[in-house]
Amino acid sequence: MGRRSTCPINQGLELFGDKWTLLIIRDILFNRKSTYRDFLQSEEKIASNILSDRLSMLEREGILIKKSDAAHKQKIIYTLTEKGIDLLPVLIEVGVWSAKHGIVNAHDKLHVKELKAGGENLKKQIRKEFLSKLKA
Amino acid sequence: MGRRSTCPINQGLELFGDKWTLLIIRDILFNRKSTYRDFLQSEEKIASNILSDRLSMLEREGILIKKSDAAHKQKIIYTLTEKGIDLLPVLIEVGVWSAKHGIVNAHDKLHVKELKAGGENLKKQIRKEFLSKLKA
DNA sequence: AAAACCGATTGCATTTTGCAATTAGTTTAA
DNA sequence: TTAAACTAATTGCAAAATGCAATCGGTTTT
Numbered sequence: 001m002g003r004r005s006t007c008p009i010n011q012g013l014e015l016f017g018d019k020w021t022l023l024i025i026r027d028i029l030f031n032r033k034s035t036y037r038d039f040l041q042s043e044e045k046i047a048s049n050i051l052s053d054r055l056s057m058l059e060r061e062g063i064l065i066k067k068s069d070a071a072h073k074q075k076i077i078y079t080l081t082e083k084g085i086d087l088l089p090v091l092i093e094v095g096v097w098s099a100k101h102g103i104v105n106a107h108d109k110l111h112v113k114e115l116k117a118g119g120e121n122l123k124k125q126i127r128k129e130f131l132s133k134l135k136a
Numbered sequence: 137m138g139r140r141s142t143c144p145i146n147q148g149l150e151l152f153g154d155k156w157t158l159l160i161i162r163d164i165l166f167n168r169k170s171t172y173r174d175f176l177q178s179e180e181k182i183a184s185n186i187l188s189d190r191l192s193m194l195e196r197e198g199i200l201i202k203k204s205d206a207a208h209k210q211k212i213i214y215t216l217t218e219k220g221i222d223l224l225p226v227l228i229e230v231g232v233w234s235a236k237h238g239i240v241n242a243h244d245k246l247h248v249k250e251l252k253a254g255g256e257n258l259k260k261q262i263r264k265e266f267l268s269k270l271k272a
Numbered sequence: 273a274a275a276a277c278c279g280a281t282t283g284c285a286t287t288t289t290g291c292a293a294t295t296a297g298t299t300t301a302a
Numbered sequence: 303t304t305a306a307a308c309t310a311a312t313t314g315c316a317a318a319a320t321g322c323a324a325t326c327g328g329t330t331t332t
Contacts, residue, residue, distance in 0.1 A: 030145075049311085101222065
């Protein structure tokens, strides 16, 4: 898809406006996942070809980078860049919306509530945590 | 698509995780659009069948409602419900992300900056404005 | 009465997705 | 050391979604 417009909303949607991309980011940010296997095994059962496609797209777009574990040659660790980490507020607001308007269990509702209540400080803390992973 | 999981992020994506849905909400919230023609004429050039599909989906999901203008029988005004208005924070954060990481012109950047700087107060104000439209 | 406008719908080609099987290389276990 | 299990993918194919242009029936305007 070529660029349909320069509108900020549209540009975001052209990158992550689909059913899967933000779930990968979610897995990294909230579920501490980092490998292809991890993502494959998530509850929503993404197909391996779609996962592969999205990972290479996200890499091409500078939202995550691949790191090969030195000890395990075949193991690839996917790490968010700053550009990827900055999607945290988007995910939080999607979560807040669903917690209010969707069918969400108490546990997840609490999780969202805590994230929202943490405000800018919590976001900065999470940001810092993932930035340090990035450097490692 | 059936429900893939109860995860709040996933539930949001199942509803508006596509290239078009949030653009309609954007048109209403930021560009003061309200009719089928308005949406069709937007910069991104949504196809009429897709627009029709998304509008009925959004209506079915309680995110917007149709109002037929009494004076103009054929004219239909699309209005956000509270559930729809609550997508404002999601749109703002998508905009903030693109303003930082995308290719966005100065004018749009300023618009996003103002929205973000307005914080909770501005959101409440916009919310109030659209809630009053809803009652009208 | 004709033209223009309204919210759609239709048909069809292209693209994307979903799903299962399979691959080539790597690490672990017997 | 060799077989089994695990890694990140790729392939082939059916099904669904999207993109595009033409068209529709009703409504308002001229």
